[in-house]
Amino acid sequence: MNKYRVALVEAVSDLTHVYSRTCLPRVGLATIASVLNKNGYKCDLWIKPMTDSEKKNLANYDLVGIGSLSNTINEAYNLSDYLRKKGTKVVMGGPHVSFMPEEALNHCDYVIKGEGDETFLSLVKILEKGAIPNGLKSISYKNKDNTFQHNEIHDVVNFSEVPSPDFTLSPQINNNDIPPIVVTSRGCPHDCSFCSVTPLFGRKYRFKSHEQVIEELRPIQHKSVCFGDDNFCANPKRAKSLMREMIKRDAVPLRWSGQMCVSAASDNELLELMEETRCRIVYVGIESVDPETLNRYGKAHTVDVVKQCVENLHKHNIGIHGMFVVDSKDNPDAAKNIVDYAIETDIDTIQVFSLTPFPGTRAYEENRDILLHNQWTQYDGMHVVVKPEKCSAYTMQMAIVNQMKRFYSLKRILTSYRKKRGWRVKYRLGGNLLLRKWIKENSEYIESLKEHSVTNGSVNMFMKKTKRALNG
Ligand code: B12
Ligand code: SF4
Incomplete structure (x- = not known):
């Protein structure tokens, strides 16, 4: 050594x-x-x-x-x-x-x-x-x-030669501390304006061989596995062939979760294999229910397709965590429309983020001039950091907070039990607690947004709601 x-x-x-x-x-x-x-x-x-x-x-x-x-x-x-x-x-x-x-x-x-x-x-x-x-x-x-x-950036690495992450090299953990994470691919063929994945890893979708993935899965097959890929089904043909191999080689984990494009869920054969390999929940970037906003983000899917896809996933007993983003050009009711849609389509859990222009992304270049600040600690999707065009930053922040509270309300949690998706009661309860904690921790930030007001009269409307929200 x-x-x-x-x-x-x-x-x-x-x-x-x-x-x-x-x-x-x-x-x-x-x-x-x-x-x-x-x-x-x-x-x-x-x-x-x-x-x-x-x-x-x-x-x-x-x-x-x-x-x-x-x-x-x-x-x-x-x-x-x-x-x-x-x-x-x-x-x-x-x-x-x-x-x-x-x-x-x-x-x-x-x-x-x-x-x-x-x-x-x-x-x-x-x-x-x-x-x-x-x-x-x-x-x-x-x-x-x-x-x-x-110095100039090197060409992308040969991902199939990259070894598996070795968390045992950490003196802080033992094997049971973290869920097994298996990453089968790197890069994403899409190019969403707010995402750092393509600027960081490129659009070339590179993957490990089936053999390598099976080798990683075998020793952990009795556990719940998290596929850490940005887009597990970016190449549906390859994803299907990998899942067939998992079945054939007896390397199906207890359960699995992963990220994928929502539109991939229009492929029934893919869904059948996901169900057979015990996929429990997928994290999908739906981003918006407004066709114009979807277009601005560079998303390939349409609102109508999403609805069908959510139904398809549920038919195969696969849960869905919907990820949404509200941007500076959106109306203040964008968050409400998203939550209405999520409730109507029975999405299991959601996150509504405010567009966060991460360095390196197209969104960073496009929104540079309307950033409220560059206090990086607040660049986590939860805080409004871009000045909205049609309302104050404060109004937008409160709209998001109040709508998230609506989605994760105790009443909705208590009535959310579904056969084969019983876990969602626990996840929604977690969402409710997290939100309360976040609001408490960030009351000063929320208040400070009033200073950034481009007041159009709507702030007052939200004042009462803020007080109620802040009081939990
Ligand atoms: C898994 C994941 C998570 C997990 C775990 C994150 C964690 N513990 O920090 C969860 C779900 C909890 C999560 C949460 C969040 N995440 Co996240 N996440 C990812 C995801 C999908 C995969 C991460 C990963 O393993 N990548 C693969 C490995 C190989 O890449 P890597 O770790 O970056 O390392 C490579 C290089 O970056 C570099 N490198 C990295 N570190 C170092 C250090 C040294 C010394 C060197 C030399 C090189 C080096 O070399 C590595 C090998 O090539 C990425 C997207 C992505 N593909 O990276 C987003 C990503 C990292 N997340 C992101 C964000 C914003 C968040 C959140 C803030 C909000 C959100 N989007 O949910 C939260 C906050 C997390 C926190 N810690 O505070 C952004 C980060 C953008 C940014 N500039 O900050 C990413 C890039 C996605 C995006 N939207 O663009 N995330
Ligand atoms: S948001 Fe998802 S689909 Fe879009 S570029 Fe990033 S990883 Fe790919």
């Missing part, structure tokens, strides 16, 4: 977000850790909140890599500032810094842009020798004269 010691840390925030109750780590750092380990480097992985002494101990490593999202970037920068003061070199990567390398280089030594699976190992090999990585693709750093060096 090589003597050069590396730690990889995922920045975590203790703020409430829509998935706070889910323990589902991103797989990037665990994948990079696995690459290093296979190449003879000792690498420790930290994916949960760390104690103060664990943080201090990071200064003893030769190199620390930190990953984060936009909403956890402050935690990442704070940790990096601390470690650099102690003389430890820090590399950062992930969907935020990949597109904000100059901001990040005020806090760290190197930024790896895009996929880090191969580049991180190459960087470690260079730094270990005390050399400068000037020829290495996909990295950014500051030159001696303080100018920025941005």
Whole structure:
């Protein structure tokens, strides 16, 4: 084993977000850790909140890599500032810094842009020798004269050669701490305006061989598995053939969940295989019930198709978590229309996000001039961060909060039991509790939105509702 010691840390925030109750780590750092380990480097992985002494101990490593999202970037920068003061070199990567390398280089030594699976190992090999990585693709750093060096991005990695994420390299977990996550593909052929997946991983849909997936599934087949793909059914022919192989090779998990395009649920053969392989719930980006908004986002599906697809999924005993986004051009009643639609079509659980222009996305370029602020902590989809055209930011925020409260009301929870989808009572109750917590935590933010008002008289209308909402 090589003597050069590396730690990889995922920045975590203790703020409430829509998935706070889910323990589902991103797989990037665990994948990079696995690459290093296979190449003879000792690498420790930290994916949960760390104690103060664990943080201090990071200064003893030769190199620390930190990953984060936009909403956890402050935690990442704070940790990096601390470690650099102690003389430890820090590399950062992930969907935020990949597109904000100059901001990040005020806090760290190197930024790896895009996929880090191969580049991180190459960087470690260079730094270990005390050399400068000037020829290495996909990295950014500051030159001696303080100018920025941005090397060009490398071609996409050969995903079938990327090892499985290895969470056992984390001293913080044992095997039962996190649900098994299997990622069978990378990239997405679509190009939705608000999504970082295509800017980060490209539109080329790359996947692992059936053999590799089966190998990963076999040891965990008695458990509930989460397929971490962005779009499990982006290539329906391949998804069907993989599921047939799972059945044939006896590698069907206890249950599974995953993300997919809603329109894929018009394919009956696909649904039959999903049911047979025990798919329990799918996470689908429906995004809007307004055809114009769908068009703006670059979505391929239509509102009518969605309705049929939800019915099809339910016919096959598959639950659906509908993900929706309200944008700056929407009317303040957009959230109400979404919830009306979700209730009418009997979608099991939903999230209504406010359009959040993440760095690197088309939405970021399109909305740059109407951003309310760039306090990244609030870039998590739950907070309105873009100035709406047709109402105040406050009105839009309260419309979303009130409609989410309507969907997750206690009355609807108590009457939501469905045979074969009994779990949804628990999930909706979770949604209700989460929302209450979020409202309490964010009352100041909500109040502050009044300052950003483009008042059109509608604020007052929502004042009473806010007070009621804030009081839980
Ligand atoms: C699984 C997932 C989740 C899980 C777990 C997230 C978590 N624990 O942080 C759940 C469902 C809980 C979740 C929640 C959220 N997520 Co999420 N999620 C994903 C998803 C679908 C897959 C993540 C993954 O495993 N990717 C595959 C691996 C290989 O990629 P990766 O981890 O980014 O790592 C690669 C590179 O980024 C890079 N890299 C990453 N870190 C580092 C570090 C170093 C040192 C180096 C060198 C390289 C490097 O190298 C890796 C290998 O190539 C992604 C989309 C995506 N495909 O990435 C969205 C994504 C990460 N989520 C996103 C967001 C916004 C959120 C939420 C804020 C809101 C939401 N959309 O639900 C919440 C908040 C989570 C939080 N922690 O606060 C955005 C992030 C955009 C941004 N700029 O912040 C993404 C990109 C989707 C999108 N909408 O564009 N999410
Ligand atoms: S939102 Fe989903 S379908 Fe659209 S680009 Fe991102 S991963 Fe692909």
